Amino acid sequence: MALFSSPLARSGWPFDAGESPFHVKGIAYAFHMEYVEQQIPGGIPAQRERLEDPVLQEFFDQTFFATNWYDVYPLVAAGHACGEITGLGFEEFVRVRGRHQVQKDLGLVRRALLRVMSPASLAIRVPKLNASYFDFVEVQSKAVGSDTVRGQCRGLPAAILRWYQLVTETFIDEVVVRGGAASCRIDWDPATPAGEAHGLPVLSCDYGVHWTRS
Numbered sequence: 001m002a003l004f005s006s007p008l009a010r011s012g013w014p015f016d017a018g019e020s021p022f023h024v025k026g027i028a029y030a031f032h033m034e035y036v037e038q039q040i041p042g043g044i045p046a047q048r049e050r051l052e053d054p055v056l057q058e059f060f061d062q063t064f065f066a067t068n069w070y071d072v073y074p075l076v077a078a079g080h081a082c083g084e085i086t087g088l089g090f091e092e093f094v095r096v097r098g099r100h101q102v103q104k105d106l107g108l109v110r111r112a113l114l115r116v117m118s119p120a121s122l123a124i125r126v127p128k129l130n131a132s133y134f135d136f137v138e139v140q141s142k143a144v145g146s147d148t149v150r151g152q153c154r155g156l157p158a159a160i161l162r163w164y165q166l167v168t169e170t171f172i173d174e175v176v177v178r179g180g181a182a183s184c185r186i187d188w189d190p191a192t193p194a195g196e197a198h199g200l201p202v203l204s205c206d207y208g209v210h211w212t213r214s
Contacts, residue, residue: 013073013159014200017059020071021198022157023135028075029064031104035097040082050081069135076163091166098170106175119181123149123172123209130171136197137164141209149209154194156203161191165205172209181211 015021037043048057059074083093117125124141131139131153141151156164169186176184187208194204 013157015071015073017053017055017074017077018071020073021136022072022160023069024072024075025066025133026064026068026070027066027105028101028133029070030066031101032075032078032097033060033064034104035100036078036082039100040085042085046085047078047081050085051077053077072134072160076160079163091162094163094166095170098167099174101167102171102174106178117179119176119179119184119211119213120146120149122176122179123184123211124151126172126175127151127153127168127207127209130168134164136202147211147213150206151209152204152206154202154204155197156191156194156205157197157200158191158203161203161205165207168207176209176211180214182214184209184211186210 013020033044036047040046042049044060048060051057051060056074056077059071060078064070079094079097080090082088082097083090086093088096120143124143127141128139131137136155138154139151140154141149144150153164153168165188169188172186173184187210189206189208191203191205194202196202
């Protein structure tokens with residue numbers, strides 16, 4: 001069965017692969033393909049076979065450029081496919097791949113910032129930095145204590161909500177701990193309706209970032 005016939009697709013995603021107006025920067029795809037080639041049993045051919053849907057397969061045949069914008073949904077579908085190939089399941093695969101993304105994407109400048117910014121500053125800024133990879137998410141955040149930040153992500157279609165949460169919490173956890181926290185936890189409140197975008201209902205989701213000091 002093609003993944004576009006899966007429960008995820010039936011949750012209300014009306015766009016063919018590559019046609020969605022909800023985009024992510026190409027660097028996410030570039031590092032995904034690198035990870036698949038190097039770490040997934042069978043590599044890119046195995047991902048292609050598991051995706052099954054010809055439109056999805058053709059989408060992943062292209063070259064991804066880091067600064068270009070691409071439909072986000074095939075990356076969600078690939079998370080399901082690769083989770084099945086590896087036996088990790090969707091959520092754990094997205095977390096593992098998210099950690100890989102952080103490790104690859106933290107260039108020298110950002111590593112230098114980690115050394116001078118506090119966990120509190122990172123917990124405020126990292127969700128906004130993560131949101132800059134997408135052209136449809138708005139993020140607000142603020143400190144509400146010495147070890148807690150509260151924030152809100154707005155503009156998320158339901159079909160990609162959990163994937164976005166996993167990517168975001170992995171990004172926050174990796175960076176805040178690298179920035180000096182002993183541990184970090186991200187909690188999500190239930191999502192609430194937040195209007196429409198491109199003809200689809202979108203959601204808003206509040207979150208909390210909590211950390212312990214080293």
